[in-house]
Amino acid sequence: MVRGKREMKRIENATSRQVTFSKRRKGLLKKAFELSVLCDVEVALIIFSSGGKLYEFASSSMLSAIERYRAHSREDSISTKMEQDIEGGEYEAAWISKRIELIEASKQKLLGKNLGSCSLDELHELEGKLEESLHSIRERKYHLLQEQMAQLKEKERSLTKENESLREKYLKCKGLAKSPTATLGEGVAHNGAVQHSDVETKLCIRCPGRGTYS
Template sequence: MGRGRIEIKKIENNTNRQVTYSKRRNGIFKKAHELTVLCDAKVSLIMFSNTGKFHEYISPSTTTKKIYDMYQTTLGFDLWSSHYERMQETLKKLKDSNNKLRREIRQRVLGEDLDGLDMNDLTTLEQHMQDSLTVVRERKYHVIKTQTDTCRKRETIHQLEKKFGMVENEGGYESAIAYSNGYI
């Protein structure tokens, strides 16, 4: 008695789907191997599971690169050169962006390379510099305030230690607490 037909649709249960994938993957690898042996065919099989795992089968006498080269020759399309062209375009865009950023740094930080700027560009650059100066000043004043507050706290602690006769390294904070609570 043969097996019944199953409806071909996505298996909703994750565990069942993974088990089916694993079994069928092994079956398709077996078929690819048989095709290679029986027909002397060059077979390359690449699969990605829904969990992102990579599985491949390549005929024993060949490599993935050879298969890609045969594929490109058959199609009359060069995958490598198109990929290289895209990489060259990306490199050009990155170089342009880098040059633009370097020019902005020379203009903002060093005040150089201003000859090609018109009135609007100069006004915009001036506004950016004023905004940056405001941010730097705010940070500077914050640091000064923090340092001043820290110095004041240290001075207050030092005065309390003098007032109550405490010396550093002879109890410190715990001694001050004990003294203030009346235990000493």
């Protein structure tokens, strides 16, 4: 009797489904055992029935097989991520390189070079950009000049104030430098002159053998 090919879909009859599961489960476990023995490989097989019952087979240890699987999965994940990062880095590097080329070409045009390939509209656009740049440069220059002038005026006021302070100190020191002894001498000389002016001076002329004439 030739067995027909079974259609790969869920078996609707519960009894037939359970019988098929039992037969094929045993066959699968047997094949896993034979594969581990014949090929000297580590095999781990885990099966959960529709009712939640666990069936398993491990050629060595199920825990060691699971740990080995996890470590291998982590390595694969890291390797995949590295490959993705490399591909992303290459794409980003190519994009940056292209942007640099465009910026360099625009820079050359702003400097008045390589204008032969520019159309009239491109030249108008370039002229507008240059005018905007020149306007911004002039505004910045004016702002810096205003700041510099304000700083110079503030410095001038500070120097003027400092000069006035030094002048006051100089005049004060000059007044204190006048000696008290000199002042006292001037007073004594002045008093002597006053006293001398109060004395009446009388001149007497006398010849020998004669009287005195005043």
